[in-house]
Amino acid sequence: MSAGLEFVLLVFMGLPLLIVLINNLLKREIAQKICLSLGLIAGIGQMVAAIVVFVSLNAAGQASVDFSQFWNLTAGASRFSVDFFSLLALFCIGMVVTAGFLTAGKTIGDKRFNFTNLAMIILLGMNGIALVTDLFSLYVFLEITGVASFVMIALNKEGNGIEGGFKYLVMSAIATAFILGGLAFIFMQSGSLLYSDVASALSDWQNVDQPALLIVAFALVLVGFSIKSGIMPFHGWLPDAYQSAPAAVSVILGGIVTKMAGVYAILRLTGDIFVGVNLVNQILMLLAIVSIVLGAVAAITQTDFKRILAYSSISQIGYILLGASCGSAIGLIGAMLHFFNHATFKTTLFVNSAAVETATGTTEIEKLGGLQEKMPVTGVSSILAFLSTAGIPPLAGFWSKLLIILAVWQTGNFFIAGLALFASIFTAAYFLRLQRCVFFGSAVEGLENTKEVTGGICLSSVVLSVITVGFGLLFPLVLLFVQSQGLI
Numbered sequence: 001m002s003a004g005l006e007f008v009l010l011v012f013m014g015l016p017l018l019i020v021l022i023n024n025l026l027k028r029e030i031a032q033k034i035c036l037s038l039g040l041i042a043g044i045g046q047m048v049a050a051i052v053v054f055v056s057l058n059a060a061g062q063a064s065v066d067f068s069q070f071w072n073l074t075a076g077a078s079r080f081s082v083d084f085f086s087l088l089a090l091f092c093i094g095m096v097v098t099a100g101f102l103t104a105g106k107t108i109g110d111k112r113f114n115f116t117n118l119a120m121i122i123l124l125g126m127n128g129i130a131l132v133t134d135l136f137s138l139y140v141f142l143e144i145t146g147v148a149s150f151v152m153i154a155l156n157k158e159g160n161g162i163e164g165g166f167k168y169l170v171m172s173a174i175a176t177a178f179i180l181g182g183l184a185f186i187f188m189q190s191g192s193l194l195y196s197d198v199a200s201a202l203s204d205w206q207n208v209d210q211p212a213l214l215i216v217a218f219a220l221v222l223v224g225f226s227i228k229s230g231i232m233p234f235h236g237w238l239p240d241a242y243q244s245a246p247a248a249v250s251v252i253l254g255g256i257v258t259k260m261a262g263v264y265a266i267l268r269l270t271g272d273i274f275v276g277v278n279l280v281n282q283i284l285m286l287l288a289i290v291s292i293v294l295g296a297v298a299a300i301t302q303t304d305f306k307r308i309l310a311y312s313s314i315s316q317i318g319y320i321l322l323g324a325s326c327g328s329a330i331g332l333i334g335a336m337l338h339f340f341n342h343a344t345f346k347t348t349l350f351v352n353s354a355a356v357e358t359a360t361g362t363t364e365i366e367k368l369g370g371l372q373e374k375m376p377v378t379g380v381s382s383i384l385a386f387l388s389t390a391g392i393p394p395l396a397g398f399w400s401k402l403l404i405i406l407a408v409w410q411t412g413n414f415f416i417a418g419l420a421l422f423a424s425i426f427t428a429a430y431f432l433r434l435q436r437c438v439f440f441g442s443a444v445e446g447l448e449n450t451k452e453v454t455g456g457i458c459l460s461s462v463v464l465s466v467i468t469v470g471f472g473l474l475f476p477l478v479l480l481f482v483q484s485q486g487l488i
Contacts, residue, residue: 005056009067009082011049012090012131015042016124023116035116036108039101042123046094054087066133080131085271085336089130089264092343096255097123099347099464102456103354104248111155111246118155119252121148126260135183135193138265142179142228145261146172149253153245164244167237175227182220185213199273218280221269229262231291231321235314239302242310243363247354250306254313255347259339263320267339270324271332278327285325285408289416291318296426300433305353305363308434309346315427316342316389322420323404326411333482334403341388341396341471348385348464352378355453355461356438365434370443374450379439381461386431388468391424396471399479 019038023031057065064083082090097119108115121144128141150172154165187193190201202214223234230238242254266284274280295315302308320342323335355378356371357363372379388397401424408417443450452458471478 005053005065006067008049008052008056009065009080011045012082012127013080013124015045016120016127020117020120023113023120028113032110032113035113036101036104039104039116039119040098042120043094043096043098043101046123046127047091047098050087050091050094053082054084054091057082057084057087079133081133082131085267086130088336088340089260090127092340093123093126093130093256093260095464095467096252096343096347099255099351099460100248100252102460103251103351105456106358106453107247107354107457108155115152115155115246115248118148118152122152122252122257126256129260129264133195135186135195135198138268139176139179139183142261142265143176145257146228149257149261152249153241153253155246155249158244160240160244161246164237164241168241171227171234171237175224178220178224178227182217182222182224185217185220189214189217195268195272202273215279218274219283222266222280222283225262225266225269226287227262228258229266229317229321230258230314231262231287231317232294232314233290235291235295238314239307239310242313243304243306247350247357251347251350251354254306254309254350256343258313259317259320259343263317263339266321267324267332267335270327281325281327284321285413285416288318288322288325289419291315292322292420292423293318293426296423296430299430300426302430303364303366305356305365305368305434305438306350308365308430309349309353312349312389312427312430313342313346315423316346319401319404319420322416323400323407326404326407328407328410330403330410331407334400334407337478338397338400338404341400341468344464344467344471345385345388345397348381348461348468349389351457351460351464352382352385355457358453358457359450360447365437368438368444368447370440370447371450372439374443374447375439375452377452377458377461379435381465382435382439384465384468386428386435388472390428390431392428394472394475396468396475399472399475 019042023035023038064081066079066081068079100119104112104115125141125145129138132138132141150165150169153168154161183193186198190198192198227234242250245253292315295311295318299308299311302311320335320338323331323338353363359375360368388395391398391401405417405420408420
């Protein structure tokens with residue numbers, strides 16, 4: 001590995017730590033002024049680093065590269081690894097963190113110093129989740145991400161925020177117990193927690209000494225990560241956490257944290273470890289379709305902008321897990337692409353909810369209306385985001401959903417494929433209701449002088465919308481690249 005590439009890889013773990021250090025060594029008055037700029041540097045720097053590493057690996061014809069950061073040990077657990085999927089996740093993390101800091105400029109107030117510190121810790125935790133090669137390190141970085149998230153939700157020290165953070169804390173503690181229990185049983189059977197060692201030991205899991213113990217381990221780990229993901233029926237904490245968190249925190253939390261802290265982990269487990277374990281795939285498919293349908297139905301009944309997005313996230317996360325549950329290359333590729341698409345269009349919608357809240361002082365859709373003329377950028381970007389969410393061609397969300405539904409169809413689960421397709425109608429229904437209540441119609445009394453929120457929020461909406469449209473239009477090229485790599 002070249003020295004230049006090794007330096008770029010240092011960005012993923014080193015830059016967040018460096019910014020936390022700088023932020024806390026400076027005088028508080030100076031740090032308060034520049035901390036958001038430092039956060040932007042971290043987010044943008046990570047996106048650039050992910051692109052550079054991707055180009056380097058592709059040019060070298062490598063699918064992955066192993067490396068260490070800050071030390072040079074040979075033990076597997078001390079090392080990180082980056083491949084095309086983890087680079088996609090790292091790019092999404094950088095993109096959402098950048099949008100979060102752009103949103104924070106007008107929404108976070110005097111909490112920007114604490115917000116930056118916590119966001120950098122979350123960034124470090126999520127990057128670790130993407131890069132680690134063993135299950136215990138994965139758990140450690142999950143906890144780093146989770147603990148910082150609890151505090152961020154309650155950042156304003158208000159009743160709703162504290163309640164939302166506490167619910168997340170309690171459910172996360174339960175998830176931790178399940179995950180650690182499952183990891184203990186896996187270690188008892190495999191003697192290691194390295195991805196490669198566990199996958200090798202479990203390749204013929206039915207013939208191990210205690211296959212029943214492995215089934216229990218599968219169930220425990222799957223339940224733990226399902227709670228972290230917020231999929232049904234383990235979703236109780238998620239709507240309250242999303243709704244009660246400050247606007248910029250909701251962008252980061254809804255845009256990427258729950259996907260990295262739960263969904264990414266499940267994708268890694270199904271793609272790298274529990275390969276070909278039909279029992280795991282069947283349970284995951286059941287959980288996925290329940291989340292897709294019930295999440296969409298629940299979203300229709302909500303009256304708060306952010307709660308609608310929360311239940312929409314539950315539904316869309318279900319599509320990601322549905323692709324992973326197929327046990328096929330096309331299903332996993334569809335899940336990975338929907339992971340990226342969800343990070344893009346859902347971040348757009350959370351940024352737009354922040355714009356609406358900043359401009360009007362509320363996210364209750366019954367108190368809103370007629371904002372399309374007052375906030376045209378927010379209105380148009382919301383339309384593009386919800387059309388992508390519903391899977392309307394040629395936007396990005398259509399292509400990833402198409403691959404997922406095709407993968408399910410290939411497994412012979414025609415009814416589930418039909419349900420997943422039909423659920424898109426519910427997705428269109430709740431977003432049309434949201435769009436009608438917030439942006440269409442005549443202006444509500446008291447909102448006649450509402451104006452578009454400019455600055456970082458507006459910039460985020462525009463850039464994310466361009467990504468959604470551009471990725472959709474260029475998807476054939478993406479598919480050709482995936483085929484050239486032999487992934488499908």
